[in-house]
Amino acid sequence: MKQNMPITKEKIIAASWELLRGKGIENFTMRKLAEQLDIKAASLYWHFKSKQHIFQVLAEEVAKHILLAERDDGDWKEQLFQFGVNMRKQLQAYPCSAQLLMQTMPSAPEYVALFEHMLVVVDKLSLKDKDKFSSIACFMDYILAFELDAYERNKVRLEITQDIENKEQKSYLNLSIYKRDSSFKILHRMHFNGMFKNMGSDDMFETGLKIIILGIEQLT
Amino acid sequence: MKQNMPITKEKIIAASWELLRGKGIENFTMRKLAEQLDIKAASLYWHFKSKQHIFQVLAEEVAKHILLAERDDGDWKEQLFQFGVNMRKQLQAYPCSAQLLMQTMPSAPEYVALFEHMLVVVDKLSLKDKDKFSSIACFMDYILAFELDAYERNKVRLEITQDIENKEQKSYLNLSIYKRDSSFKILHRMHFNGMFKNMGSDDMFETGLKIIILGIEQLT
DNA sequence: ACCTGAACACCGTTCAAGT
DNA sequence: ACCTGAACACCGTTCAAGT
Numbered sequence: 001m002k003q004n005m006p007i008t009k010e011k012i013i014a015a016s017w018e019l020l021r022g023k024g025i026e027n028f029t030m031r032k033l034a035e036q037l038d039i040k041a042a043s044l045y046w047h048f049k050s051k052q053h054i055f056q057v058l059a060e061e062v063a064k065h066i067l068l069a070e071r072d073d074g075d076w077k078e079q080l081f082q083f084g085v086n087m088r089k090q091l092q093a094y095p096c097s098a099q100l101l102m103q104t105m106p107s108a109p110e111y112v113a114l115f116e117h118m119l120v121v122v123d124k125l126s127l128k129d130k131d132k133f134s135s136i137a138c139f140m141d142y143i144l145a146f147e148l149d150a151y152e153r154n155k156v157r158l159e160i161t162q163d164i165e166n167k168e169q170k171s172y173l174n175l176s177i178y179k180r181d182s183s184f185k186i187l188h189r190m191h192f193n194g195m196f197k198n199m200g201s202d203d204m205f206e207t208g209l210k211i212i213i214l215g216i217e218q219l220t
Numbered sequence: 221m222k223q224n225m226p227i228t229k230e231k232i233i234a235a236s237w238e239l240l241r242g243k244g245i246e247n248f249t250m251r252k253l254a255e256q257l258d259i260k261a262a263s264l265y266w267h268f269k270s271k272q273h274i275f276q277v278l279a280e281e282v283a284k285h286i287l288l289a290e291r292d293d294g295d296w297k298e299q300l301f302q303f304g305v306n307m308r309k310q311l312q313a314y315p316c317s318a319q320l321l322m323q324t325m326p327s328a329p330e331y332v333a334l335f336e337h338m339l340v341v342v343d344k345l346s347l348k349d350k351d352k353f354s355s356i357a358c359f360m361d362y363i364l365a366f367e368l369d370a371y372e373r374n375k376v377r378l379e380i381t382q383d384i385e386n387k388e389q390k391s392y393l394n395l396s397i398y399k400r401d402s403s404f405k406i407l408h409r410m411h412f413n414g415m416f417k418n419m420g421s422d423d424m425f426e427t428g429l430k431i432i433i434l435g436i437e438q439l440t
Numbered sequence: 441a442c443c444t445g446a447a448c449a450c451c452g453t454t455c456a457a458g459t
Numbered sequence: 460a461c462c463t464g465a466a467c468a469c470c471g472t473t474c475a476a477g478t
Contacts (some may be wrong), residue, residue, distance in 0.1 A: 006460090006461070006462095007461085007462090029450085029451065029452080030451085030452060030453085031450085031451075031452090039461095039462070039463090040462070040463055040464080041452080041453090042453080042454080042455085042462075042463060042464080042465095043461075043462050043463070045452095045453070045454080046460085046461060046462070047461095050452080050453080051452065051453090102368060102369070102372060103372060105369075105372065105373075112404065112407065113403075113404070115407065116403075116404045116405075116406060116407050119406040119407065119410075120406060123406055129409075129410045129415075130415075130418070130423070130424075130427075131427055132410075133410060133415050133418075133424075134423075134424045134427035134428055134431075135427075135428075135431060137419065137424060137428065138362060138427070138428035138431050138432070141361075141362055141365035141366055141369060141428070142358060142361055142362050142365065144365055145361035145362065145364055145365030145368070146361055148322060148365070148368075149322070149325075149361060152322060152323060152325065153325075183333075183336075184332065184333070184336045185336075186336060186339040186340060186343055187332065187335065187336050187339065189349070190339075190349045190352075190353060195349075195350075195353050198350070198353075199357065203350070203354075204350075204353075204354045204357060207350075207351055207354035207355075207358070207439075208354055208357065208358035208361070210435070210439065211354075211355060211358050211432055211435035211436055211438075211439060212358070212431055212432060212435055213435070214434070214435040214438035214439065215430070215431035215432055215433070215434040215435030215436075215438065216431055216435075217438075218431075218434035218435070218437075218438055219427075219430065219431060219434065226441090226442070226443095227442085227443090249469085249470065249471080250470085250471060250472085251469085251470075251471090259442095259443070259444090260443070260444055260445080261471080261472085262443075262444060262445080262446095262472080262473080262474085263442075263443050263444070265471095265472070265473080266441085266442060266443070267442095270471080270472080271471065271472090441478100442477105442478085443476105443477080443478080444474105444475105444476080444477075444478100445474100445475095445476085445477095446473105446474095446475095446476105447472105447473085447474090447475105448471105448472085448473080449470100449471095449472095450469100450470070450471085450472105451468100451469070451470055451471100452467105452468095452469085452470100453466105453467085453468095453469105454465105454466085454467080455463105455464100455465095455466090456463105456464095456465095456466105457462105457463080457464085457465105458461105458462080458463075458464095459460100459461085459462080459463100
């Protein structure tokens, strides 16, 4: 990480991804970012006018990579499905990218390009423009929320394992209570904790994708 | 706001909602919350062990109210639709509640009750348990993401109008560029800004809800 | 039981001053 | 052109001390 060469925007962005991966977006600070680059926090402000602006650049980078990895195979249903799978793959490759996109979305030109790209896929359907737009918005909302959710759940999971290490045993999720509580009949039947542990899996993600694609088809 | 009676948990929670409504979750601070209650920030820690814990209580309150407002009319499709509409209404009634739920979701007992309630609606369908669960997760993800999105978009909108007041004219969304850019053919045809202005509307929300419900039906 | 002052270890951002 | 020290106005949280 230590270099004598002058800092560039590119190096700051690269270090930002590292910091996000290591500390998460809630612990991303200008001071830590500067430390990682062997400079002082104040120096960052020569390259970027604010932390928010760094986030915007990161978000646009993600949006760009989502579009780059696109190939258009099969019918519209297959295309939409592949787009969803690929978008999630990119979101997983860039730490906290769902948060970044959610925060900065409508201002980024790349975001609009994403929208346009998906509208093309759905344009051949015999739907009102308004419904095409709603379909794509729903599709993207689902994907983003799925990853936001996964991130939060992972955070809780890490806190718990940390507490166990510290012999604190706080048990944020005391599932044992629900296991015995007869008021949650269906969840109980579904093997409560197994179901919740399966949240965030590839399988669950793809089922959601299928639901939305089938739903769009049905809207015609 | 000024009272001589001793502060209670209930008063702190009430003041928290006010603060969220007035300042948003990103400007919710213990110091501001204390000020609103005419006490000092340190005093809050006698009632709640942390800011995070206050958020957890707020989130559970929202989840509780979503369940309370429930009536079960019609077939499963109608029920699910009404649930979605009602859930969004509650999310809109409590400021930043989508963020609160997203942050604290899996640890809250009320959240599990929400899940169970929706699973009951969908339980009569001839689906694998796994797919019932995925359906509900998809449904809830969509609703939360829709409101998160609306919140962020509103934030940007407020910043812009503020800038216009300040004669800064930064134009975070310079839509005029896209309007002329021929690479966004479909969005252009759809009246670019009109479409984006329509984002977050009741109509768009309900279309998304319908898509997911039709999709779940198709999964059987 | 309930509240406070003072402190600790942080933040993002600015800006005059250095090279 | 690029970086820094020092400061400003904040954070969340703790804790001995007050009533």
